[in-house]
Amino acid sequence: MKKDIEIPIANDVYVAAVNEWDEKHLAKTWYVYLINNRDEAIEATILVSKGYGEGMLTSTMRHGLGTLEAKSYRKVEIIQEDVFKLTNEYFITFFAENKLFERKFLFDPHQISENNATTIPLMEVEGVLAK
Numbered sequence: 029m030k031k032d033i034e035i036p037i038a039n040d041v042y043v044a045a046v047n048e049w050d051e052k053h054l055a056k057t058w059y060v061y062l063i064n065n066r067d068e069a070i071e072a073t074i075l076v077s078k079g080y081g082e083g084m085l086t087s088t089m090r091h092g093l094g095t096l097e098a099k100s101y102r103k104v105e106i107i108q109e110d111v112f113k114l115t116n117e118y119f120i121t122f123f124a125e126n127k128l129f130e131r132k133f134l135f136d137p138h139q140i141s142e143n144n145a146t147t148i149p150l151m152e153v154e155g156v157l158a159k
Contacts, residue, residue, distance in 0.1 A: 038131040040065040043075075043118045044148045045107060045140045046155035058140060060104045062120065064096040065150050070122040070129070071095045075104055079114035081137060086111055096122075101151055112140045118158060133158035 042063040050057040060077070064070050073093040079086035091104050107116065116135040121128065135158050145154040 034127070036127060036129055038120060038122065038129040041070065041120065041122075041129075041131065042149060043120070043133040043158040044151070044155045045135065045158070046148065046151070046153055047142065047145075048153070058107045058109065060107050060118070061101050061148075061151065061155075062093060062096065062104050063101040063148070063150050065099060066124065067098050068124055069095050069097050070124045073120065073122040076119045077105065077117065079111040079116045081114040084114060086114065099150060107140070113137050116140070116158075135159075 042065065044061050044063060045058050046061055047056050047058050062073070062075055073096055075091045075093060076088060077091070078088045089105065093102060093104070096102055115137055118133040119130070120133070121130045123129070135156065140156050144156050146157065147153070148155040148157065
C-alpha cells in the first residue's frame with residue numbers, strides 16, 4: 029500500500045533569500061521568499077523552516093501560505109544573519125494537478141551572502157536560491 033503512494037517532486041517552485049531595503053528598520057534586511065514559477069496555482073501551501081548545525085537548533089516555524097497564483101511569489105519570513113552559519117531548511121508541501129507535492133530546500137552554512145547572489149527567477153532581483 030505504501031509503495032502505491034506517489035508524492036511527486038515540486039518543480040518550478042523555489043525558495044530564495046533576498047537582501048532588500050526595509051523601511052521599518054531603515055536598513056537592508058534578508059527576507060525569504062517562496063516563488064511559484066509554475067503555469068498553475070499551488071494550493072494549501074505550507075512552508076516549514078528550521079535551522080541546525082554547530083550544536084544549535086532554531087525554532088521550527090510553520091507558515092500556512094494558502095494559494096499562490098501561477099507566476100507569483102510571496103515574502104515568507106525575515107532571516108537573521110545570526111543563523112547564516114547554520115544549515116537553514118525549508119520544507120514545502122502543496123496541492124496542484126490534484127496531487128500532493130513536496131520538496132526540501134537547503135541553504136548551506138554561509139551560503140546566504142551578497143557574494144553568492146544571482147538573479148532570482150520571476151522576481152528579477154538579486155538574491156540567493158536555496159538548493
